Amino acid sequence: MSNYxxxxxxxxxxxxxxxxxRPEKKNCMSPALHSEMCIALKEVEAAKVKVMVLTGxxxxxxGGMDLEKCFFDNWDNPEDFVDGVKPSFEWMSHLKKFPAVTxxxxxGWCFGGGMEVVGLCDIAIVAEESIWGLSEVNFGIFPGGGxxxxxxxxxxxRKQALYYSLTADTFTGKEAVxxxxxxxxxxxxELDSHTDKVVNGLxxxxxxxxxxxxxxxxxxxxxxxxxPEAVDYEIAKLYxxxxxxxxxxxxxxxxxxxxxxxxxxxxxxxxxRDDI
Ligand code: ACO
Numbered sequence: 001m002s003n004y005x006x007x008x009x010x011x012x013x014x015x016x017x018x019x020x021x022r023p024e025k026k027n028c029m030s031p032a033l034h035s036e037m038c039i040a041l042k043e044v045e046a047a048k049v050k051v052m053v054l055t056g057x058x059x060x061x062x063g064g065m066d067l068e069k070c071f072f073d074n075w076d077n078p079e080d081f082v083d084g085v086k087p088s089f090e091w092m093s094h095l096k097k098f099p100a101v102t103x104x105x106x107x108g109w110c111f112g113g114g115m116e117v118v119g120l121c122d123i124a125i126v127a128e129e130s131i132w133g134l135s136e137v138n139f140g141i142f143p144g145g146g147x148x149x150x151x152x153x154x155x156x157x158r159k160q161a162l163y164y165s166l167t168a169d170t171f172t173g174k175e176a177v178x179x180x181x182x183x184x185x186x187x188x189x190e191l192d193s194h195t196d197k198v199v200n201g202l203x204x205x206x207x208x209x210x211x212x213x214x215x216x217x218x219x220x221x222x223x224x225x226x227x228p229e230a231v232d233y234e235i236a237k238l239y240x241x242x243x244x245x246x247x248x249x250x251x252x253x254x255x256x257x258x259x260x261x262x263x264x265x266x267x268x269x270x271x272x273r274d275d276i
Contacts, residue, residue, distance in 0.1 A: 001043065002036075002040070002043060003097050004021075004036045004039075004040065005032065005036070005119045006020070006021060006022055006030065006032055006033035006036050006067050007019060007021050007033065007036050007037065007040060008021050008057070009040045009043065011043075011046055011047050011049065014048075014049045014050040014051065014203060014207065015049060015050070015051050015052075015053070015118045015199060015203065016044040016047065016049045016051070016052040016053070016066075016100070017052070017053045017054075017055070018037075018040055018052065018053070018054050018055075018274065019055050019057050019205045020033065020054070020055070020056045020057065020061075020062055021057045022057070023056075023057040023058025023059070023060065024058075025063065026059075026060035026062075026063030026109050027056040027057060027058070027060045027061065027062050027063055027102050027114075028062065028063040028064055028065060028066040028067070029062060029065050029066055029070070029071040029088065030042070030070065031067040031069055031070060031083070031084035031085070031087065032069075033066075034084075034085075034087035034088040034090075034091060035087045037087070037088075037091040038087050038090050038091045038094070038193075039116075041091050041094045041095065041098065042094075044100065045094075045098065045099060045100070045220065047107075047262060048100075048207065049093070049109045050100055050101065050202060050203060050205075050207045050210060051100055051101045051102075051103060051199050051202050051203065051210075052098065052100045052101070052103070052195055053103045053105050053195065054102065054103070054104050054105065054107065054117065054121065055105040055106075055107055055197065056106075056107055056249075058108070058191075059107070059108040059109065060108045060109040060110075061104070061105075061106040061108055061109060061110040061114055061118075061130065062106075062109075062110060062111070062112055062113065062114030062117055062207070063105055063114060063147070064086075064111040064112035064113045064114050064135065065088070065113040067139070069084070070084050070085055071089075077105050082110060085145065088113070088145065089145070092116065092117070092120055092146060095117070095120045095121070095161055096120045097218070099211045100207075100210075100211070101122050101123065101202055101210050101214065102120075102121040102122045102123070103122070103123055103124070103195065103198065103199070104117060104118040104121040104123070104124040104125070104126075104132060105126075105131050105191060105195045105245055106118060106124060106125070106126035106127060106132075106143065106173060106176075106182070107127055107129055107130065107191060108127065108130050108131075108188075110126075110128070110131070110132045110133075110243065111132070111133050111134075111135050112133075112134060112135055112136055112143065112147060113145065113147060114132075115132060115133075115134060115147065115150065115151075115181065116143075116145070116147040116150045118150075118154075118181060118182070119147075119149075119150025119151070119153065119154045119181065120146075120150060122144055122214060123182050124176070124177055124181060124183050124184075125182070125186065125191065125194060125195045125198060126173035126177070126181075126182040126184070126186075126191075127173050127185070127186070127187070127188035128172060128173050128174040128186065128187055128188070129172065129173060129188050130172065130173035130176075130188075131170050131171075131172060131173075132170060132171050132172070132173065132175075132176055132181070133164070133168055133169070133170040134151065134165050134168055135168045136149070136165075137165070137166060137167075137168050138168045142165070143165055143199040144253070148165070151164075151165060154180050154181050155179055155180045155181065155185070156180050157179075157180075159261060160179055160180075163173070164179075172185075173185045184198075193235075195266075196269070203204050204271075205268055205271075206245065206248070206271055206276045207276060208241060208244050208245050208276050209241065209245070209249075212232055212240070212241045215237070216233070216234060216237050216261050219233065220234075221231065231275065234250075244276070245276045246276075248271070248273065248276060252269060252270075252271070252272055253269035254265075256267070256269050256270070
């Protein structure tokens, strides 16, 4: 595994955890951190994990972009400026299309680019007490670098999206669920155990079915497919999944259901192979 200075990468079996590790700077994302994230995501993808959790050290999830190292220090040298922010677009684009399930575990402060990271993950489990904000207007810019894209794609209400983009008012993790940014909010003291529970649930499912579930959702929403096209596409992807898993859903799962060995509404089937 590569050596990292700004993040901690742990891979245990089919679970990867990346902890942004600049607690003294509220885990704000410097050019060096962005470059490490580019490498780390490639490393995690190559490991074919089922789930990747992103979280922050200390009392912050991500305090946004490093306003000094990314912007202030480099503005007068345009090439350094571009070189500093470019890796952020690389790893965030990778995160958006990541094959494993991505979970943002939001343990504290979450601003601007931090909200963008949450917005690109599949699932967000957040501390009720965490404080969030689109703070960009507070220092004279709009939410850029992809953040407005995540606002549009996570906050369904225009009135809420523009309210928080224009006022930079903060909100809590508990409110983030209502606003569309988070899947579940739990007290900070329960954040680890609750996230572990969700991770364990995902671990008992197949890697390929998780991957295809994401792919189908993303493609249908991004291409804004009409119902007949979506049906055709979903059928084709079902054949793809069946081929890749050697028809495990028929041969193992539904065979087991046919013998009344489990209730699919409430339980997983027991996967007998660890390569799918
Ligand atoms: N960029 C650079 N440095 C930062 C950032 C950041 N985004 N966030 C925090 N820091 C630094 C602080 O300047 C401080 O540095 P210092 O020790 O050298 O003085 C250190 O991290 C600790 O932060 P404090 O402000 O002392 O911590 P406090 O708990 O009082 O406040 C808070 C935390 C509210 C998160 C505050 O640090 C803050 O407002 N940070 C900026 C948040 C923000 O608006 N981010 C930009 C979002 S927009 C975008 O990403 C493009």
